[in-house]
Amino acid sequence: MADKQILSSVSYKNNEKQILIVTAVEAEKNAIERGLGSDTIYDISSVGVGPVESAINTVKILMKKKYSLVICAGIGGGFPERAEIGSIVLASKIIAADLGAESPEGFIPVEELGFGKSVLTPDLSLIPSFADCFEKAGINVATAPILTLATVTGTLEKAEELSNRIQGAGAEAMEGFGVASASNSFDIPFMEFRAISNPVGPRDRHSWKIKEAMQTLEKAGTALKEVFKQ
Numbered sequence: 001m002a003d004k005q006i007l008s009s010v011s012y013k014n015n016e017k018q019i020l021i022v023t024a025v026e027a028e029k030n031a032i033e034r035g036l037g038s039d040t041i042y043d044i045s046s047v048g049v050g051p052v053e054s055a056i057n058t059v060k061i062l063m064k065k066k067y068s069l070v071i072c073a074g075i076g077g078g079f080p081e082r083a084e085i086g087s088i089v090l091a092s093k094i095i096a097a098d099l100g101a102e103s104p105e106g107f108i109p110v111e112e113l114g115f116g117k118s119v120l121t122p123d124l125s126l127i128p129s130f131a132d133c134f135e136k137a138g139i140n141v142a143t144a145p146i147l148t149l150a151t152v153t154g155t156l157e158k159a160e161e162l163s164n165r166i167q168g169a170g171a172e173a174m175e176g177f178g179v180a181s182a183s184n185s186f187d188i189p190f191m192e193f194r195a196i197s198n199p200v201g202p203r204d205r206h207s208w209k210i211k212e213a214m215q216t217l218e219k220a221g222t223a224l225k226e227v228f229k230q
């Protein structure tokens with residue numbers, strides 16, 4: 001189907017809201033809701049921090065209502081030279097970057113261990129429309145792999161290891177793979193976008209610009225109203 005048909009098919013049916021947005025925390029949910037306003041085709045819920053909590057709570061929501069699209073959204077860390085503070089990264093891949101085994105030769109992803117997969121592919125047909133609407137809202141957008149980690153990167157060595165191992169990695173966060181796995185288990189298309197709040201690298205609380213990232217999430221909320229009108 002053409003993008004427009006896909007877009008229209010995921011927008012809503014019989015005026016029932018068919019698109020679920022999930023964030024980790026209430027502050028992210030509130031920021032997006034401020035942009036969305038009241039007249040919206042989206043349901044939005046906070047599902048907790050980290051891959052496990054977010055997966056469990058997304059499953060609980062999807063058990064109650066069949067959505068046509070799940071969007072994982074929130075703040076995230078940007079890889080230097082790929083995603084600056086205040087921009088948005090749209091996921092081209094959602095990668096559980098710490099799902100595997102350490103070894104003297106380097107990290108071994110779970111696929112190579114023969115125990116499953118660590119890469120999920122979002123609904124790529126939606127990316128052009130989301131990117132276009134975000135850019136029209138004045139947000140710089142990059143489309144790149146978004147990493148899911150259970151631990152926030154806090155050293156230059158770790159940041160470089162991730163960036164060297166996963167070519168083109170744009171951002172890291174803690175919920176995307178959990179939410180995508182939950183959606184996938186219900187055969188529901190999914191995607192992830194992150195408003196960049198901090199550089200991925202040495203832990204430096206002062207480098208976190210959470211307020212700016214929340215402002216980007218609010219702008220994104222406003223832009224989301226336009227995505228399915230095209």
Ligand SMILES: O=C(O)c1cccc(C(=O)CC[C@H]2O[C@@H](n3cnc4c(=O)[nH]cnc43)[C@H](O)[C@@H]2O)c1
Nearest residue numbers: 024049050075076077152153172173174175200205
């Ligand atoms: O280490 C700290 O002092 C600290 C201060 C504020 C927030 C944190 C978090 O761990 C927030 C995790 C939360 O935000 C997302 N997020 C944002 N940036 C990153 C990142 O660079 N790497 C991983 N997750 C990030 C994440 O999705 C969580 O929901 C720590």
